[in-house]
Amino acid sequence: MDAALSGRPEDDRTRERENAIRDRIIERYGQGRSRTDDIEPWEEPEISYYHSKDKYGFIHDKPIPMEPMDKKTLEKMQTKERKWFKMVQEWEKTQTEPTDLKARIWKGCPNSLRGKVWPQLLKTQQTKELNERSLGPDVYERMKQTAKRRSSHRDIVQIDLDIHRTYRNHEMFQLKYDVMQQKLFNVLSAYSVFNTSVGYCQAMSSLAAFLLMYLKEEEVFWALTSLLRSTKYQMNNLYVQDLQKLHRLIEHHLVLRKKFTYTVHKHFKKQEFIPSLYVTRWFMKNYLDSVPFSINLRMWDIFLYEGEEISVAMSICILRTFKRTLIKLNMEQLQEFFQVLPEKQSDGTPYSHELTEQTRHTPT
Numbered sequence: 343m344d345a346a347l348s349g350r351p352e353d354d355r356t357r358e359r360e361n362a363i364r365d366r367i368i369e370r371y372g373q374g375r376s377r378t379d380d381i382e383p384w385e386e387p388e389i390s391y392y393h394s395k396d397k398y399g400f401i402h403d404k405p406i407p408m409e410p411m412d413k414k415t416l417e418k419m420q421t422k423e424r425k426w427f428k429m430v431q432e433w434e435k436t437q438t439e440p441t442d443l444k445a446r447i448w449k450g451c452p453n454s455l456r457g458k459v460w461p462q463l464l465k466t467q468q469t470k471e472l473n474e475r476s477l478g479p480d481v482y483e484r485m486k487q488t489a490k491r492r493s494s495h496r497d498i499v500q501i502d503l504d505i506h507r508t509y510r511n512h513e514m515f516q517l518k519y520d521v522m523q524q525k526l527f528n529v530l531s532a533y534s535v536f537n538t539s540v541g542y543c544q545a546m547s548s549l550a551a552f553l554l555m556y557l558k559e560e561e562v563f564w565a566l567t568s569l570l571r572s573t574k575y576q577m578n579n580l581y582v583q584d585l586q587k588l589h590r591l592i593e594h595h596l597v598l599r600k601k602f603t604y605t606v607h608k609h610f611k612k613q614e615f616i617p618s619l620y621v622t623r624w625f626m627k628n629y630l631d632s633v634p635f636s637i638n639l640r641m642w643d644i645f646l647y648e649g650e651e652i653s654v655a656m657s658i659c660i661l662r663t664f665k666r667t668l669i670k671l672n673m674e675q676l677q678e679f680f681q682v683l684p685e686k687q688s689d690g691t692p693y694s695h696e697l698t699e700q701t702r703h704t705p706t
Contacts, residue, residue, distance in 0.1 A: 360495035367502045368490055371527040374519050385518050387510050398453075398635055399513040399555070423452045430458050447647040448702055450640050457556045463646040465572075466557075466564040473567070482560045485532035497534040497542040501527060504547035515551060525559045526551050533566050540570065543581040545626040552630055552642075574649040580626055591625050592617050594654050602704065603661045606668050613673045620680040621657055628653060633660075633683045637694045644698065651706040659700040663693050 370380075387401075394406045411419075429440050440446075451459050461467065474481050505526055509515040514522040529550045534542040546566065553562045570578040579587030596617055600607045610616075623632050629641055645652055660683065661668065667688050671679060687693050 364493070364495045364498045367498050368493075368531070370519060371502075371524050374521065374524050375517065378519075381518050385506065387516050395513060400635065401511050401513060401516070419452075423454065426452050426455050426459075430455055430462070433462055434458070444647065447643050448698060450698075451643045453639065456639070456643075459643075460553075460556055460646055461561050461565070464565045464568045466561045466568060469564045469568045469572070470560075473564075481536075482532060482563045485536045485563075486528055488535045489531035493531050493535050494541065498531060500544065501530045501534070501542055501547065504544055505530075508547045508551045512551075512555070514555060522551075522554060525554055525562075529554070529559060529562050529566070532563060536563075537567070537570060537578070540578060540581045545581065548627050548630045576650050577628075588622065588625055591654055592621055595621050595657050598654060598658045598704075599661065602658050603665060606661045606665055609669045610676075613671075613676060615673055615676050619677065624657055625653060629656065631682070632680070634685050637683075637697065640694055640698055644701065652701065655701050655704040655706045656697075658704055659697050662700055663687070663697050 394402045394404065396402060396406055426446065429443070429446070433440055433443075470481070478484075505515075505523055506518070508526070515526070517523070526547070530542060530546060533546070533550075549569070550562055550566060553565050557565060569575045570581070576587065599610075599617070628645055629638055632638075633641065641656060645656075664679075664683070664687070668676065668679070685692075
């Protein structure tokens with residue numbers, strides 16, 4: 343029937359359909375795994391007893407070779423962990439940054455303590471208290487309820503799509519509508535109505551899921567708030583419509599690339615391999631899904647301590663680390679190489695220490 347004859351404008355009917363879809367998505371995440379009859383087989387990853395899980399919780403198709411650890415290395419690691427644990431206890435008690443924190447951060451935080459160290463670096467509790475002084479108590483819980491009532495159809499549909507493809511190879515996010523996917527949906531939908539200047543941007547799904555591996559649900563909400571709104575990280579401008587900050591970071595990268603890696607710079611120019619083809623993903627997600635996870639953790643330790651300026655230095659040091667490989671690749675090979683950086687250099691040697699040391703000494 344013609345829209346004019348029906349007496350109901352097409353816009354109203356479209357809005358009703360969109361609201362119904364939005365409400366259905368919200369309802370399904372609320373129900374969780376209590377029902378699975380509407381989950382299609384293709385929506386679930388294949389789980390096999392033959393798959394192997396690494397120490398970070400990622401599932402692999404092939405067996406993971408066990409790397410033997412000698413007694414001296416094990417004792418050294420345990421001593422480091424004990425020192426970190428003692429430092430963190432004092433830090434939480436006094437809320438005063440330890441004098442040797444910077445030196446320890448650059449050497450790498452023990453994985454078992456990132457759940458305590460990162461909230462301290464991000465000042466999640468202080469961010470929560472600051473916001474609740476002006477907005478009232480229980481901001482996160484109220485934002486979750488607001489999202490159920492007023493979040494946009496566009497944001498909710500996009501969040502649902504992105505959750506389906508975020509870290510599905512990780513034990514926490516394997517199962518659709520399971521507890522961790524529910525938490526991820528809660529954080530992203532709540533944040534979309536809390537920070538209306540951005541709403542929801544696709545890169546946020548990886549950020550929030552990554553943080554959920556180490557932080558509690560509400561801590562992740564305030565961690566996002568700190569990452570986007572604080573002067574230390576200023577990620578908000580990466581996601582606003584004009585992408586002003588992204589363009590500024592790319593320009594800065596180009597200046598430093600020419601200065602510190604001229605051979606690579608000249609080769610990329612010859613291949614017409616422009617910076618936006620590889621650094622956009624790096625800066626939008628702060629290297630998530632672009633470098634091996636173990637190295638990414640080291641980079642995040644440093645980023646959370648140093649702040650936004652270190653991101654560009656990291657981009658230059660990646661080029662310097664793989665210089666000998668990069669100058670041999672053509673345009674197509676470069677695009678493939680930068681999808682996810684290799685675990686080791688071409689000669690088989692690890693590069694995490696070299697990368698962090700170069701970053702430490704690269705001017706920003």
